Amino acid sequence: MRWLTMAMMAGMAAGAALAQPAAPAPAAGAAAAGPPRGYRDPYEGRKKLLIIADLSTGNQNAHIGSSHAVSVIEQIGRKAGAYVSIIRTDTDLVTKGEVWGTGAYAKGGPRQARGRNLDYFDAVLFYTNGETRLTPQQKQDLLDFVARDGKGFVGVHTATATAASWPEYQQMIGGSFDNHPWGITRARIIVERPEFPAMQALKTGDVLEDEHYQMLPTPYSRADVDVLARLDTRGLDMTLPGVHRTDGDFPVAWIKSHGKGRVFYSGLGHPDAAWDDSRVQTMFLEGIKWAINGGQAPRPHPMPPAP
């Protein structure tokens, strides 16, 4: 009976091998993040901005104007032919890894469809608040996207009030939010870099109504960032208890390098009315264009005296 047993076992083994299902063919979009058959990428050849408007880990009420903000950012880029925007209120695309949905849309699911990741984009914009839901790997991927890949990062308003416990991010963006001593107020500005395109619609003496920010002493440094404009403190109440800086240095916007990449930040943009101000629109359009394309190298400089 021994040979029978052996033959049966061999047959069973062969049968098992035959019954083994072939590896499933990858569904559309599984192998790469390209469009499914019959579709084409509508943004092929365009500069692409990933807008992250995720306030879910921050103040839930203060920045309701961020929806209007990101809709304006999308529109000005499109009208100028400068970039197209993908607006997300989650941070899933901030990764160099694979992006998948859940359930039927997860990897291996019946409708699996792989999403885009950072490699698709030329710049990332944060209108974010709180610690974010970014994993340590996502954080590293974002830093690499800028520093190693030489791409752009744009911070809007609360972007410096984001991920306070992540020092590498604060270093990349160039400053960390302290507070806004005057709440929403009308303040004059001093333009320090009138020749920079983002300043073309603004001039010294202009008044901007916004929730103007004060930066913590570190990491903000004029040795690191090129301040485009700052507040003129002569019209502001500097005796308020929230005023911590004694150097009168309250930047409104700056640019800086981060590794091979470029960072543009402005603390403007709290009230939704700010986004209907054509001067503010021009500043962000040109700042985003610079973050995407480059241009003038940052020129960090000491604070010039008020005119």
Ligand SMILES: [Zn+2]
């Ligand atoms: Zn605010």
